[in-house]
Amino acid sequence: MLIPHPLLGLRDAQEFTYLGDASLIDRPEGSDEAALADYVYLRDNPAGLHRELWFHEQGDRSWLVVTRNTLTHEIVSAELARDVALARKEGVA
Amino acid sequence: MKFSGFRVFAEAMRGHKGWRPLWRDPEPQPGYDVVIVGGGGHGLATAFYLAEVHGIRRVAVLEKGWLGSGNIGRNTTIIRSNYLLPGNQPFYEFSMKLWEGLEQAINFNAMVSQRGILNLFHSDGQRDAYRRRGNAMHLSGADAELLDQDGVRRMYPWLNFDNARFPIKGGLLQRRAGTARHDGVAWGYARAADQRGVDLIQNCEVTGFRIENGTVRGVETSRGYIAAGKVGVAVAGSSSRVMAQAGMRLPIESHVLQAFVSEGLKPAIDGVITFGAGHFYVSQSDKGGLVFGGDIDGYNSYAQRGNLPVVEDVLEGGMALMPRIGRARLLRSWGGVMDMSMDGSPIIDRTPVEGLYLNAGWCYGGFKATPASGFAFAHLLATGQSHPTAKAYRLDRFARGHVIDEKGVGARPNLH
Numbered sequence: 001m002l003i004p005h006p007l008l009g010l011r012d013a014q015e016f017t018y019l020g021d022a023s024l025i026d027r028p029e030g031s032d033e034a035a036l037a038d039y040v041y042l043r044d045n046p047a048g049l050h051r052e053l054w055f056h057e058q059g060d061r062s063w064l065v066v067t068r069n070t071l072t073h074e075i076v077s078a079e080l081a082r083d084v085a086l087a088r089k090e091g092v093a
Numbered sequence: 094m095k096f097s098g099f100r101v102f103a104e105a106m107r108g109h110k111g112w113r114p115l116w117r118d119p120e121p122q123p124g125y126d127v128v129i130v131g132g133g134g135h136g137l138a139t140a141f142y143l144a145e146v147h148g149i150r151r152v153a154v155l156e157k158g159w160l161g162s163g164n165i166g167r168n169t170t171i172i173r174s175n176y177l178l179p180g181n182q183p184f185y186e187f188s189m190k191l192w193e194g195l196e197q198a199i200n201f202n203a204m205v206s207q208r209g210i211l212n213l214f215h216s217d218g219q220r221d222a223y224r225r226r227g228n229a230m231h232l233s234g235a236d237a238e239l240l241d242q243d244g245v246r247r248m249y250p251w252l253n254f255d256n257a258r259f260p261i262k263g264g265l266l267q268r269r270a271g272t273a274r275h276d277g278v279a280w281g282y283a284r285a286a287d288q289r290g291v292d293l294i295q296n297c298e299v300t301g302f303r304i305e306n307g308t309v310r311g312v313e314t315s316r317g318y319i320a321a322g323k324v325g326v327a328v329a330g331s332s333s334r335v336m337a338q339a340g341m342r343l344p345i346e347s348h349v350l351q352a353f354v355s356e357g358l359k360p361a362i363d364g365v366i367t368f369g370a371g372h373f374y375v376s377q378s379d380k381g382g383l384v385f386g387g388d389i390d391g392y393n394s395y396a397q398r399g400n401l402p403v404v405e406d407v408l409e410g411g412m413a414l415m416p417r418i419g420r421a422r423l424l425r426s427w428g429g430v431m432d433m434s435m436d437g438s439p440i441i442d443r444t445p446v447e448g449l450y451l452n453a454g455w456c457y458g459g460f461k462a463t464p465a466s467g468f469a470f471a472h473l474l475a476t477g478q479s480h481p482t483a484k485a486y487r488l489d490r491f492a493r494g495h496v497i498d499e500k501g502v503g504a505r506p507n508l509h
Contacts, residue, residue: 001400014402018392018507020346037492040504041344041435045333047395070347070393073400 015058022051116287124320131328132156134165137282138467144289147475161279167429173270180485180497188465201281204274210365259370308447330430332453349394357381373410436496437509
């Protein structure tokens with residue numbers, strides 16, 4: 001698989017390590033144990049488009065949010081996770 | 094029709110004209126006591142034990158495709174009980190005992206072959222870990238022997254003992270482990286369940302659950318509504334998809350695991366061997382093909398096929414361990430979709446929906462568990478209580494902090 005890095009262009013997926021669902025960016029605040037357990041352990045695990053976190057470990061060490069189809073492995077888009085997180089914060093504010 | 098040596102002989106005399114299909118192809122009835130979703134190894138085994146052990150015969154197994162079309166026919170056929178943790182090892186040893194009596198229980202030749210599994214170690218630390226694992230196996234009543242380098246050399250003199258980076262220092266041997274004919278296991282359970290009155294309904298996809306006041310009443314399927322007293326879901330690989338129809342999110346990610354088989358060779362490897370320094374496991378099928386595999390690809394996938402970097406990684410492991418397989422040609426590779434759970438261990442439990450039960454999260458260890466998984470799931474469905482060997486496989490163990498993490502890597506499904 002080739003991941004279209006927003007800064008570096010097409011990069012081999014082998015340069016990345018995989019973390020999982022991009023919703024992991026939204027860590028719940030506060031001391032609600034049930035919400036934290038859901039955050040740590042439960043996943044949507046969709047068959048189809050999946051937004052997920054990849055770390056460019058053997059490259060520029062940036063985190064990406066990659067949108068990929070889990071049925072075909074087709075990669076639709078890749079964004080810097082930092083941009084995604086900032087956009088979400090602005091959306092909340 | 095009972096299978097026996099005499100039967101084969103009699104059929105040979107009659108030109109093999111007396112063989113019949115192994116199971117019926119019934120139309121779904123309006124309702125059943127128990128509906129099992131998923132006609133793979135675990136679902137079929139569950140149906141068999143429901144009928145055989147608990148006398149519950151108004152049972153249907155609903156399968157979206159054909160029986161045994163998922164991971165039961167895609168694995169590398171290894172059976173073993175060499176786990177470490179108390180929540181796991183007694184369950185897998187129970188499974189091993191069921192394997193040992195399986196062919197008599199279901200009157201079907203599943204080609205269970207206790208040819209032994211040898212887990213190699215390559216460092217002092219690994220030796221200590223395997224000694225501990227062997228002791229844990231003994232505690233559950235399983236067999237285990239720690240071999241030194243000479244012991245391994247006597248079994249497999251052709252291994253690459255003097256690999257510069259990962260020399261072989263010894264191995265943990267379980268002689269009762271081995272292999273079984275994976276399709277045969279599915280067919281054998283299917284036939285035995287069918288003979289006891291279970292309806293095996295193929296090409297019947299579950300499209301929804303009918304839930305009233307928190308209790309499941311039946312399932313919507315591509316062949317109409319089917320009422321059910323209880324519903325058991327055993328669809329590893331697709332658990333999240335199916336349970337989403339009941340409004341549940343699971344502690345599971347689906348990942349692809351590849352497996353490989355070489356061209357047929359003369360007898361070369363008479364047991365199961367695993368590499369301790371990389372992830373590579375191999376056995377030789379009775380047809381002669383080397384059957385082997387390694388790690389999952391590591392990203393969410395429902396594709397039933399993987400990518401080439403893992404192919405390279407697995408073959409590198411194989412070449413490091415046994416350079417002589419380098420001249421064999423690869424015949425085929427394929428992928429299966431694994432329910433990778435958040436602690437690497439399975440789930441056999443009730444769900445928040447009354448009457449709806451879940452059997453899931455087998456990661457890439459589901460095949461060896463087939464008999465015990467079916468036995469324990471049938472026990473749960475019939476009695477409402479967890480089977481004594483499966484008490485730890487609770488769905489809520491994650492939130493409670495009672496995870497069963499053999500590898501100790503935390504909630505990272507792609508690392509288990």
